[in-house]
Amino acid sequence: MNLLVCGGAGFIGSNYCRYVLRTVPEDRIVILDALTYAGHRSTIEDVLATGRAEFVHGRIEDRDRVRQILTEHRIDAIVNFAAETHNDRSLLGAEEFLRTNVLGVQSLLDACLDSGVQRMVQVSTDEVYGSIGSGKWTEESPLLPNTPYSASKAAGDLLCRAAFVTYGTPVLVTRGGNTYGPYQYPEKLIPFFCTRLLTGKKAPLYGEGEQVREWIHVDDHCAAIDTVLRKGVPGEAYNISDANERQNREVAAKILEALGMDESRIKRIPDPRKGAHDQRYSMDSSKVRALGWEPQVPFEEGLRQTVNWYRENERWWRPIVESEPYRRFVERFYGPVLGEDL
């Protein structure tokens, strides 16, 4: 197959490209990426070096560009990772989130209509369901997002549904849990903590660190997305989870342990998300498991490997954390709560 991987220079997208190149020797990949703050050429150096992937710089909202790529490269399937993904940033301003996560998705769906694309996978998130006190969400649970970010992703999911119902567009939606692994931009919990701790700073734990997230290793998440692409039923949504629920403070403790550091390196801060902080995410993933997928990476092992990856790949993250836009974001968001520990 010829795959168009949108957002392929980001965290999950680049790992997905590696996964496909490793497991499906006949597939070729075109990466379309806007290289906004979270996408970097350095993230896909190894992917492009295989000679089976090429890079196009552009945005998914650019309808002409997308159509041109689909024709020129005879694209069979689209996997869309392109998204603004950080809750904390969406609290500072939601416009970009709507542009990419809503208008961008519609642009891809429209492009599918008059091209030879046989499948599109829209990569979404468990956050579209909101927060759940007990029990698990199934794919039939209502979408009740609580942040501008998750609301924009829910809108994208619904546009996919509408395209399928209206035109029969062969689109499938995946909803993944909190993902961790190499090449994750250092603003999310695990890479933010790793990079701060490795540069001698304190890591900020929001509130009491009691929120629960369902963590999944990026390789497992990518394998599940690929399973949905090749075996899923168009028009359907699939939850992707490892049934691995952890409180934030437990994750923080494990990162410290892997780095050989003690509790004093964590700073508890008043919750900067306020009402927008979801308490717990938990999904039933039996639907994707029925397609033959099973997670393979145990959390303790995956987390240790990930912490080691950040320890050994300062070359990748150092230029990011020292860049002006990154420092500006950290200062703006954490300045008021971290004070002298910024």
Ligand code: TYD
């Ligand atoms: P995050 O990685 O941003 O993912 P999401 O909000 O999409 O689940 O955050 C995971 C959890 O960790 C969330 O409950 C917020 C918390 N958190 C901290 O306590 N400190 C931090 O510095 C960050 C980035 C997150």
